[in-house]
Amino acid sequence: MSVTGKYFLNSRKGAITQQYPDNRDTLKMFERFRGEVIMPHDENNEHACTGCQKCEIACPNGSIEIIWDRGIDEYSGKKRKKIDKFVYHLSLCTMCGLCIDVCPTDAIKWGQNFENSVYDRTKLTRVLNKPDSKLRAGIED
Amino acid sequence: MPETAAQITEMIIIAIIYLGIFSVAGLFLVFMERRVAAWFQLRIGPNRVGYQGLLQTMADALKLVSKELTGTVKADKFLYNLAPYFVIISSLMALGLIPFSKSFQAFDINIGIFFLIAVSSIGVIGILLGGWASNNKYSLIGAMRSGVQTISYELSVGLSLLTMVLLTGSLQLSEMVEVQKHGWLILQGHIPAVIAFMVFMIAGTAETNRAPFDMVEAESELGAGFHTEYSGMKFAYFFLAEFINMFIIAAIATTVFFGAWLSPFGITESLPWLGIIWFLIKTFALVFLMMWFRWTFPRLRVDQLLTLEWKYLLPINLVNIVVMALIVWQKLTIQF
Amino acid sequence: MQETTTINNFKSEEYFINMGPQHPATHGVLRLLLTIDGEIIKKVEPDLGYIHRSIEKMCERDSYQQIVHLTDRMDYLSSHINNEAVCLTVEKALELEVPDRVKVIRTIIGELTRIASHCLWWGVMGMDVGALTTYFYGFRDREMINDIFEETCGARLTMNYNVPGGLMWDIHPNFVNRVKKFIVHFKTKIPEFDRLLTENIIFQKRTKGVGVLSKEDAISFGASGPVARASGYSCDVRKYHPYSALDKVTFTEALQTQGDTFARYVVRIQELWESLSIVEQLIDNIPEGEHRVATNAVIKLPKGEYYQKVETARGELGVYVVSTGTKNPYRLKFRSPGFSNLSLLNHIAVGGKIGDLVATMATLDLVIPDIDR
Numbered sequence: 001m002s003v004t005g006k007y008f009l010n011s012r013k014g015a016i017t018q019q020y021p022d023n024r025d026t027l028k029m030f031e032r033f034r035g036e037v038i039m040p041h042d043e044n045n046e047h048a049c050t051g052c053q054k055c056e057i058a059c060p061n062g063s064i065e066i067i068w069d070r071g072i073d074e075y076s077g078k079k080r081k082k083i084d085k086f087v088y089h090l091s092l093c094t095m096c097g098l099c100i101d102v103c104p105t106d107a108i109k110w111g112q113n114f115e116n117s118v119y120d121r122t123k124l125t126r127v128l129n130k131p132d133s134k135l136r137a138g139i140e141d
Numbered sequence: 142m143p144e145t146a147a148q149i150t151e152m153i154i155i156a157i158i159y160l161g162i163f164s165v166a167g168l169f170l171v172f173m174e175r176r177v178a179a180w181f182q183l184r185i186g187p188n189r190v191g192y193q194g195l196l197q198t199m200a201d202a203l204k205l206v207s208k209e210l211t212g213t214v215k216a217d218k219f220l221y222n223l224a225p226y227f228v229i230i231s232s233l234m235a236l237g238l239i240p241f242s243k244s245f246q247a248f249d250i251n252i253g254i255f256f257l258i259a260v261s262s263i264g265v266i267g268i269l270l271g272g273w274a275s276n277n278k279y280s281l282i283g284a285m286r287s288g289v290q291t292i293s294y295e296l297s298v299g300l301s302l303l304t305m306v307l308l309t310g311s312l313q314l315s316e317m318v319e320v321q322k323h324g325w326l327i328l329q330g331h332i333p334a335v336i337a338f339m340v341f342m343i344a345g346t347a348e349t350n351r352a353p354f355d356m357v358e359a360e361s362e363l364g365a366g367f368h369t370e371y372s373g374m375k376f377a378y379f380f381l382a383e384f385i386n387m388f389i390i391a392a393i394a395t396t397v398f399f400g401a402w403l404s405p406f407g408i409t410e411s412l413p414w415l416g417i418i419w420f421l422i423k424t425f426a427l428v429f430l431m432m433w434f435r436w437t438f439p440r441l442r443v444d445q446l447l448t449l450e451w452k453y454l455l456p457i458n459l460v461n462i463v464v465m466a467l468i469v470w471q472k473l474t475i476q477f
Numbered sequence: 478m479q480e481t482t483t484i485n486n487f488k489s490e491e492y493f494i495n496m497g498p499q500h501p502a503t504h505g506v507l508r509l510l511l512t513i514d515g516e517i518i519k520k521v522e523p524d525l526g527y528i529h530r531s532i533e534k535m536c537e538r539d540s541y542q543q544i545v546h547l548t549d550r551m552d553y554l555s556s557h558i559n560n561e562a563v564c565l566t567v568e569k570a571l572e573l574e575v576p577d578r579v580k581v582i583r584t585i586i587g588e589l590t591r592i593a594s595h596c597l598w599w600g601v602m603g604m605d606v607g608a609l610t611t612y613f614y615g616f617r618d619r620e621m622i623n624d625i626f627e628e629t630c631g632a633r634l635t636m637n638y639n640v641p642g643g644l645m646w647d648i649h650p651n652f653v654n655r656v657k658k659f660i661v662h663f664k665t666k667i668p669e670f671d672r673l674l675t676e677n678i679i680f681q682k683r684t685k686g687v688g689v690l691s692k693e694d695a696i697s698f699g700a701s702g703p704v705a706r707a708s709g710y711s712c713d714v715r716k717y718h719p720y721s722a723l724d725k726v727t728f729t730e731a732l733q734t735q736g737d738t739f740a741r742y743v744v745r746i747q748e749l750w751e752s753l754s755i756v757e758q759l760i761d762n763i764p765e766g767e768h769r770v771a772t773n774a775v776i777k778l779p780k781g782e783y784y785q786k787v788e789t790a791r792g793e794l795g796v797y798v799v800s801t802g803t804k805n806p807y808r809l810k811f812r813s814p815g816f817s818n819l820s821l822l823n824h825i826a827v828g829g830k831i832g833d834l835v836a837t838m839a840t841l842d843l844v845i846p847d848i849d850r
Binding site for chain 2: 492494500501502516603606607608609610612613614617673674677679680682683830831832833835
């Protein structure tokens with residue numbers, strides 16, 4: 001009884017529980033937190049994915065699908081692989097991190113979003129590269 | 142207005158007032174339990190509905206009222222529906238006897254304390270009926286445990302109160318309080334009274350089926366015990382009755398041991414209306430003690446429960462009565 | 478079922494009761510078929526398979542890097558140790574020597590996992606015997622460890638921090654400080670655990686002499702971990718087959734001889750102290766170096782059979798790999814501690830009350846996904 005009594009008296013000092021969703025604005029995840037896979041784009045709408053498909057092979061659940069094509073690279077003028085759509089099925093993802101571990105160009109990263117629930121299942125299938133985005137210059141496999 | 146009509150009107154008004162007290166006290170106790178538990182457990186507890194969450198239980202009650210009443214197909218419908226009313230009516234009847242203050246007591250009969258004990262043990266019939274009629278094995282086990290437990294601990298409750306009756310010489314609650322103007326009974330009766338108080342609190346906790354004696358519900362063993370199959374308002378009746386019973390046990394202890402509405406050393410004797418506040422302060426202190434028990438101790442096993450009663454509490458009680466009788470006989474009581 | 482027994486001239490009937498798959502005391506989707514006579518248990522039959530995901534079969538499909546994350550989902554409370562077991566097996570087969578830094582970090586996180594698991598167990602143990610407050614105190618301390626994991630590994634429970642050949646990332650710069658803070662914090666909390674539950678007379682009455690398992694039975698049922706050590710069977714894999722950095726630390730194996738529920742409880746509390754001391758010995762001596770040795774992108778184990786066992790929070794976890802030289806294992810078998818520990822439940826629970834069964838099950842510390850896989 002003494003232990004619980006002590007905690008009862010000290011209860012005003014603060015609870016150990018998180019005041020979610022009141023703290024939604026201030027709650028910040030650690031930078032390594034594995035929320036979802038994102039593909040960062042810079043200000044010129046360019047990403048770093050070369051479409052090498054290593055992540056697709058590394059994924060144990062088939063949650064990454066890359067639809068690619070060959071096209072003329074405007075920087076080098078050579079014909080090379082280009083991604084058309086980087087499809088990411090969040091509903092299949094187990095957050096193992098193997099795709100990000102294996103990515104040679106750091107094109108995909110972990111996002112810190114922790115509110116992944118949606119009302120519609122189709123929203124869980126995402127295309128990570130933005131429309132009309134291009135490969136950043138100087139990225140090689 | 143003819144006399145009978147006036148009487149009936151009076152009764153109805155009193156009944157409505159008591160129903161009001163009943164529901165407010167019940168809802169507040171549920172809220173208090175949740176907040177106290179949260180503070181013990183380093184949480185915050187309900188704080189959304191109303192100021193500091195005061196209306197939380199009101200919202201829960203509304204939810205329960207609007208819920209669909211479900212039941213098992215093979216349940217004995219008549220008994221199944223009857224059971225919650227037994228539980229709730231018994232605790233409501235007991236509430237009528239509590240002397241909140243000198244003038245605030247619905248009926249002050251000469252066998253007051255005896256009546257209280259008798260009425261509060263009717264509730265177990267409701268629990269037994271509920272467990273039996275739901276046609277569920279878990280409910281049945283819970284109900285049987287409840288029967289065993291309440292019948293056993295009834296003895297200790299009765300005997301520990303009897304010890305105090307030796308001091309007051311009356312079963313009427315108002316007279317019991319009058320005696321305490323010369324010092325609360327727990328002081329008047331010193332050692333045996335303290336023992337009787339401890340026994341009463343243990344047995345009272347057991348009689349209301351609260352942890353550490355919550356064999357009836359025993360969440361980790363029986364799911365929810367006797368009210369597994371109840372839903373909506375019928376479940377709420379059981380739930381409210383449990384909390385009102387806790388309040389009643391604390392109120393009896395206040396009346397018998399701690400001088401009911403009397404202020405300590407008569408400091409506010411000139412202001413009689415303060416009596417109800419003193420009464421509530423004392424009662425809620427005891428309720429808090431029972432909550433403290435609940436959130437600290439592990440649950441007893443069913444055989445240990447009976448061992449505690451029959452092998453320890455009952456002999457202690459019997460010896461205690463003899464000691465108290467000797468003290469009263471030799472006039473060794475402390476009086477101011 | 479209609480069998481009637483005569484005890485002391487009173488006739489009594491046995492009846493069936495289904496405990497689970499949804500029951501607060503079975504900690505998951507375990508279903509127990511109880512045969513009860515009043516309150517006394519006559520027979521306990523565990524019914525498994527409610528959370529079977531065929532992890533072993535999935536492993537035959539996956540590459541060795543991919544297998545690691547599946548083991549998170551087995552015994553989710555000691556996921557790091559499960560990961561470590563697979564990685565150690567692969568490293569053993571490849572004859573790959575991982576750097577000392579990796580070994581030490583693996584051991585520290587492994588022991589922290591054990592503490593976290595035992596904290597949760599302590600809370601749930603209290604809840605199973607009816608003391609609801611323990612749950613929150615146990616979780617408070619577990620939360621601190623989970624935060625440490627989240628910062629370093631990126632996830633709180635299914636960490637997947639190990640890869641064959643090392644660790645996925647190096648430790649976070651805050652890691653050492655946070656762990657030190659936790660050690661100081663937790664040293665004041667274990668005595669509180671003792672005061673709240675261990676020294677409680679009701680708790681002792683509930684657990685002493687309940688569910689007694691003799692040393693012989695512990696061995697013949699294949700029990701391992703705290704369950705076996707409470708019966709006096711010294712079987713700590715960390716002691717007898719030290720892996721990672723466990724050969725560099727000194728610790729005593731928690732042993733009790735009574736074999737009852739209380740002994741199993743005490744063994745786990747002692748393990749909290751031991752794990753804490755292991756972490757304390759290592760946290761200041763993390764050697765510098767690489768956090769990972771490069772392996773081939775496609776790992777192919779040489780043809781053969783490999784076995785590696787580790788001590789999870791529940792007991793001995795064995796990983797048995799049969800390789801035919803391809804990138805997938807031909808067969809992979811997990812020897813999970815929960816399965817063997819569950820098998821002795823019927824043996825020790827018969828004759829007790831329903832309350833005893835719940836207390837006994839709590840100290841077996843079952844994690845159902847570990848049993849079903």
